[in-house]
Amino acid sequence: MNIPTPAIVTQAGARRFPRWALLMLCCAYVLSGFIGRDGWKSADMAALGYMAELAQGSSNWWSPTLMGVPTDNPAVLPYWLGAWAIQLAPAWVDADFMVRIPFGLLLAVAMFTTWYGTYYLARNPMAQPVAFAFGGEALPADYARAMADGGLLAFIACLGLAQLSHETTPALSQLGFASLFFYAMAALPYRKTGPTVAVAAGLIGLSLSGAPTVALLLGSGSALLHYLDRVQMDQDAATARRIAWESAAIAIASLLALALAVSLNLPRWKIELPGAAWTEWSGYIQLLIWFTWPAWPLALWTLWRWRHQLLNRRISRHVALPAWFVAVCLMSTITTGSSDRSLLLALPAMATLAAFALPTLKRQVAALIDWFTLLFFSGCAFIIWVVWIAMQTGVPAQPAANVARLAPGFEASFSLFTFAVASFATLAWGWLVKWRVGRHQVAIWKSLVLPAGGAALSWLLLMTLWMPLLNYAQSYTALVQRATTQMNAPVCVETLGLGQGQIAAFQFYGKVQLKAMQAKPSCPWLLVEPQFDLSAPAGVDLTVWSLQDVIQHSANAGESVLLFKQN
Numbered sequence: 001m002n003i004p005t006p007a008i009v010t011q012a013g014a015r016r017f018p019r020w021a022l023l024m025l026c027c028a029y030v031l032s033g034f035i036g037r038d039g040w041k042s043a044d045m046a047a048l049g050y051m052a053e054l055a056q057g058s059s060n061w062w063s064p065t066l067m068g069v070p071t072d073n074p075a076v077l078p079y080w081l082g083a084w085a086i087q088l089a090p091a092w093v094d095a096d097f098m099v100r101i102p103f104g105l106l107l108a109v110a111m112f113t114t115w116y117g118t119y120y121l122a123r124n125p126m127a128q129p130v131a132f133a134f135g136g137e138a139l140p141a142d143y144a145r146a147m148a149d150g151g152l153l154a155f156i157a158c159l160g161l162a163q164l165s166h167e168t169t170p171a172l173s174q175l176g177f178a179s180l181f182f183y184a185m186a187a188l189p190y191r192k193t194g195p196t197v198a199v200a201a202g203l204i205g206l207s208l209s210g211a212p213t214v215a216l217l218l219g220s221g222s223a224l225l226h227y228l229d230r231v232q233m234d235q236d237a238a239t240a241r242r243i244a245w246e247s248a249a250i251a252i253a254s255l256l257a258l259a260l261a262v263s264l265n266l267p268r269w270k271i272e273l274p275g276a277a278w279t280e281w282s283g284y285i286q287l288l289i290w291f292t293w294p295a296w297p298l299a300l301w302t303l304w305r306w307r308h309q310l311l312n313r314r315i316s317r318h319v320a321l322p323a324w325f326v327a328v329c330l331m332s333t334i335t336t337g338s339s340d341r342s343l344l345l346a347l348p349a350m351a352t353l354a355a356f357a358l359p360t361l362k363r364q365v366a367a368l369i370d371w372f373t374l375l376f377f378s379g380c381a382f383i384i385w386v387v388w389i390a391m392q393t394g395v396p397a398q399p400a401a402n403v404a405r406l407a408p409g410f411e412a413s414f415s416l417f418t419f420a421v422a423s424f425a426t427l428a429w430g431w432l433v434k435w436r437v438g439r440h441q442v443a444i445w446k447s448l449v450l451p452a453g454g455a456a457l458s459w460l461l462l463m464t465l466w467m468p469l470l471n472y473a474q475s476y477t478a479l480v481q482r483a484t485t486q487m488n489a490p491v492c493v494e495t496l497g498l499g500q501g502q503i504a505a506f507q508f509y510g511k512v513q514l515k516a517m518q519a520k521p522s523c524p525w526l527l528v529e530p531q532f533d534l535s536a537p538a539g540v541d542l543t544v545w546s547l548q549d550v551i552q553h554s555a556n557a558g559e560s561v562l563l564f565k566q567n
Contacts, residue, residue, distance in 0.1 A: 006305045007129035007359035009146075014138035015443045017149035028425070029156055029456045030107050032463035033166030034100040038475040039508070041559065042501030044167040045476060049504020051082030051099055051168075062264060067495075067503055067514055073338075074266040075210030078103075078173040096508070103168045106176030110165070111152060113183035113198075114348040118151030118355050119144045120186040121318035126309055129359060150358050150445035154298065155351035157451035160291030162459045164344050170210045171341040177205030178218070178325075179348040185222045185321055188246065189229070199250055203257040212261035214345065217328045219254025223247045225324060229317050273335060284334060291343055294369065294451050298354035298361075299326070305360040318356065325349035358444045366447040374433060377454025381426060381461055388422075388465040403469065407555045410472045418464040425464075429457045473555035476505035482551050483563055484510045487525050494521060496539055497529035502561065521545075526564035536562055543567070 039045035049066045053059035064071055064079045071079070081102040089098035121127060122144035131137050138146070155161070164171050181202025184195040199219075206215040227247035261267055288296065303323065309316035310323065329346030333339045390399035391412040403410065432453045436446065462470065472478065483506070487493070495503065496517040506512050506527070515523060517539070526545050531537055534550055534557075545564035553559035 004308065005126065005128060005130055007127070007356075009129040009138040009143055009359045009444055010136055010442070011138050011142065013359075013442050013444045014142040014146040016142070016145050017153070017443070017445055017449075022149065022152070025156065025452065025456055026108070026111050026152075028460055030104055030111070032460045033162070034104045035097070036463075036467055037471045038477050039096055039501075039505065040167070040471075040474040041476060041505075041556075042499055043169050044501075045504045045508075046500035047078065047082065047167075047169045047504075048096060048099060049500065049507055050079045051086060052095070052504070052508050054079055054083035055086035055095075066500055067507075067516065069500070072500075073170045073210045074212075074261075074268045075170040075173070075208065076264060076266070077205060077208035078168075078170040078210075081173070082168055099168050103166075103172050106172050107165050109176045110179040110348060111155065113179040114155045114351055115148045115152045117179070117183040117186040117348065118352045119148035120183075120190055121321065121352060122147035122355075123190060124316060124318040126316035127318040127356065146444050147355050147358070150448050151352045151355035153445055153448035153452035154295045154354040155347055157293075157448060157455045158291070158295050158347050158351065159293050159455065160340065160344065161347055162455065164341060169341075171338075171344055173209040174206060174211050174214075174341075175344050175347070177202045177209055178211075178214070178345045181206065181215075181218060181222075182322075182325055182348050182352075185226065185250075186317070188226065189317070200253055203253050204260060207257040207261040207266070208264075210266065211332075211345070212258050212267050214328060214332055214342075215261075216254050216258045217331075218325060219257070220251055221324045221328065222321065223250035223254070225315070225317065225320050226250065228315060284339065287333075287339060287343065288330075291340060292347065292350055294373070294448075295347070295350045295354040298357040299350050301360070302353045302357040306356060319353075322349035322352040326353065354448075355445075358447060361447060369447050370436060370450055373450040373454050374436075377429075377450070377458055378433075380454070380458045381429065384458070384461045384465055385422075385426070391469065407469060407473050409478075409554050410469060413468060418467065422461050422464045425457055425460045429453060476502060476553070476559070477509055479551060479553050479559065479561065480505050480510040483527065483561065484512065486549060486563060487512075490523070490525050492523035493525045493527055494518065494523045495527045497537065498527060498561065499529070499559075502527075502529075502559070521566050524566050526566070528562040528564060530560055530562045534560060534562075536564075540564065 039048045046066065050059070050064045050071055053066055054061060054064055059065045061080065061083075062076065064076060082099040085098040085102055086095045089095050123140060128140060129137055129143060165175065166172075180198050184198035184202055188195040188199075203215045203219050206212075206218075224247070227244060229243075258267075292299075302319070303310065306316075306319045310319045326346045326349050329342060329349075332342040332345070336342050386396065387399045387403065390396050391403055392414060394400045432449065435441070436450055479502075484490075491513055492515065493506070493512050494515050494517045498506075503514055507514055514527075517526060521544060526540070528536060528540055530550070534552075536542065536547065544567055546567055548563045548565050551561050551563055
């Protein structure tokens with residue numbers, strides 16, 4: 001039985017997004033946020049500390065530790081990547097910048113595989129648009145490329161992608177390998193060698209990045225969908241046997257990836273079932289709404305418009321596969337403590353679902369998306385520019401006063417390069433808006449151009465115009481400098497109650513040797529996390545230690561430390 005397709009696309013509507021523009025958009029999004037900053041608190045900085053200890057040989061490669069404390073996230077591969085980058089760093093390159101290179105490549109892999117995953121799913125015969133009586137419908141390859149452009153634009157447009165995809169944490173590693181496995185399953189009916197390698201790399205990488213259970217669920221469910229894919233039912237017996245063997249191999253690879261994680265003692269029971277309180281569920285709902293915007297409403301529309309391909313006994317891969325990925329990540333979001341980092345893994349598949357909504361959108365809905373996006377991101381860009389001008393000139397007075405209150409001691413500086421980059425990006429946004437409002441645009445991806453461009457613009461402006469302010473507020477650099485200046489670069493410092501990010505910052509940027517506080521002091525200095533009122537905790541013996549200074553973080557009093565000297 002032939003299942004009707006809701007997609008109606010002409011050949012003119014299947015035009016490609018200009019490749020130079022798509023490449024520039026991706027490069028601008030990837031590079032901004034990885035360049036020109038220190039490690040940020042606290043997960044980003046803590047991960048850098050684990051990597052540095054591995055690179056220096058003071059930690060076990062199979063069980064990374066920071067001052068003897070194991071990681072909160074049961075992962076090894078992300079820390080290996082960072083440690084290898086530090087070891088390969090030339091003397092003239094900052095180690096923290098080198099660490100970001102493999103993670104920037106992982107974000108690029110996520111973009112690349114999202115495009116190709118959407119492309120191969122759109123090649124599915126059940127995903128093709130309606131054939132016109134007299135011809136003129138989109139050709140399969142052109143239609144798939146246009147849909148892939150839409151999927152990548154939807155991925156970049158997701159608001160939650162910006163910060164987490166630019167941190168050197170296991171979350172970004174998980175995103176890269178999950179998207180790699182997503183591509184493998186999408187391309188498997190059309191390619192063999194590449195998807196086969198990607199299946200193994202994706203599942204093993206995901207397990208070693210701290211998500212072995214997610215890898216098992218994604219792998220086993222995808223193997224079942226591959227076996228049940230009704231597109232293959234009419235093939236010959238040899239093809240049917242090959243598909244059965246492929247499905248079994250995927251399931252076995254999932255189990256092997258889990259077994260590898262178990263052998264390294266990576267799996268940890270972190271299931272936290274949500275309570276029945278509305279406040280808890282409303283938090284998840286709010287996170288889902290803003291984190292995955294604008295992909296989630298389009299994904300829901302796809303599930304509705306393509307429901308016959310999902311609910312019929314002939315399940316189509318182009319709907320069922322991304323829906324399964326999203327479902328697994330949503331379950332992980334609800335049942336684990338790191339909800340936003342778990343939800344990050346759903347973005348490639350959700351963006352693919354969003355792309356399949358494009359051929360079915362009504363003109364009024366597309367216009368609503370355009371106008372909302374135009375107003376929202378233009379307003380964001382305007383605010384960023386106004387605050388930057390206030391930081392440089394003191395006018396308008398209110399934004400300047402807000403910056404002084406939230407980041408006391410911050411001194412703004414002017415950079416011609418960042419000003420030029422931000423100005424060019426803003427002019428490009430103006431050109432994009434002018435292009436989009438033209439009535440002659442018929443490409444099916446047109447409704448996602450402004451969301452992706454606006455998200456990239458806002459992130460780029462933040463990472464250029466506001467970078468000095470954000471680096472001052474989000475890093476521990478100023479805190480470490482004030483402490484080490486008073487200690488005159490000591491060799492040994494004891495600590496009590498410091499967070500992982502603070503420990504990593506003092507070790508990496510302060511170049512000090514930290515030890516846990518001993519009953520009999522072995523170091524001349526002591527760093528302590530204060531109590532709520534900035535007083536010393538009960539564990540500090542004031543007959544042994546004398547308070548030298550209360551060193552407060554410039555933008556967060558909760559990150560302050562007490563500096564003691566041995567009597």
